[in-house]
Amino acid sequence: MAAEKARVRKLALGRRDGIDPVARAEGSAAISEAVLALDLAPGAAISAFLPILSEVDLTETIARLDERGHPVGLPVMVKSGLVFRRVRPGDALVPLGFGTRGPGPDAPEIIPDVLLMPLTAFDRQGGRVGYGRGFYDRAVADLRAAGRFPRLIGIAFSVQEVAAVPMEPHDAPLDMIVTERNVFRFA
Numbered sequence: 001m002a003a004e005k006a007r008v009r010k011l012a013l014g015r016r017d018g019i020d021p022v023a024r025a026e027g028s029a030a031i032s033e034a035v036l037a038l039d040l041a042p043g044a045a046i047s048a049f050l051p052i053l054s055e056v057d058l059t060e061t062i063a064r065l066d067e068r069g070h071p072v073g074l075p076v077m078v079k080s081g082l083v084f085r086r087v088r089p090g091d092a093l094v095p096l097g098f099g100t101r102g103p104g105p106d107a108p109e110i111i112p113d114v115l116l117m118p119l120t121a122f123d124r125q126g127g128r129v130g131y132g133r134g135f136y137d138r139a140v141a142d143l144r145a146a147g148r149f150p151r152l153i154g155i156a157f158s159v160q161e162v163a164a165v166p167m168e169p170h171d172a173p174l175d176m177i178v179t180e181r182n183v184f185r186f187a
């Protein structure tokens, strides 16, 4: 199981790393438009992410969601797992580990109603795999334990699709995946 996850992760990451900068920017713009076209409840709190490595760039999405009045949060790794701190366009960001950046400790936390989730590989059944550290899986488990059931939306380039991601009991299937080509809905 772990070996098969590692295999699809490597395969999809290789293809993601191979997207050229122009296609990456165009793909990110298309994904942003698709996310902004979803029927998000007014005022819903939304977690996003800023790109590391060759990830989709949601910078513009974050600005537009904020403009519409959505509290937007970025993931921060803390001892207990992941928390989401509110970010506003123009805020100063600090390094947060593994190349990630986000709001400092003074920023308020948000409890997301919608998670825009980074991933390495996905399949058409809602399967998702990340970098293999379980941060997002644990964040979803923690939210559910607190009685919260956020919508889980995977964000990826279409080349990150694989035939099947092996899913384990701790893996939360996605409700939706947005790529530059498709919006897949599972729930």
Ligand SMILES: Nc1nc2c(c(=O)[nH]1)N(C=O)[C@@H](CNc1ccc(C(=O)N[C@@H](CCC(=O)O)C(=O)O)cc1)CN2
Pocket (backbone or CB within 6 Å): 013, 049, 050, 051, 052, 055, 075, 076, 077, 098, 100, 118, 119, 130, 131, 133, 134, 135, 136
């Ligand atoms: N943009 C973004 N922010 C995020 C995440 C993410 O996946 N993407 N995270 C999601 O958990 C958390 C950061 N955690 C991370 C944990 C491990 C690695 C990691 O192992 N990176 C490898 C490179 C991947 C590879 O090539 O295999 C490394 O640095 O060696 C990255 C992020 C919170 N913020």
Ligand SMILES: Nc1ncnc2c1ncn2[C@@H]1O[C@H](COP(=O)(O)OP(=O)(O)OP(=O)(O)O)[C@@H](O)[C@H]1O
Pocket (backbone or CB within 6 Å): 005, 128, 129, 130, 131, 132, 133, 134, 135, 136, 137, 138, 141, 170, 171
């Ligand atoms: N809810 C959870 N509680 C405790 N441990 C967990 C939980 N979810 C995942 N883990 C652990 O995290 C590790 C990585 O899991 P997995 O390979 O599914 O990560 P991933 O999906 O690639 O990562 P991420 O969720 O950060 O994107 C595994 O050892 C797993 O047991």
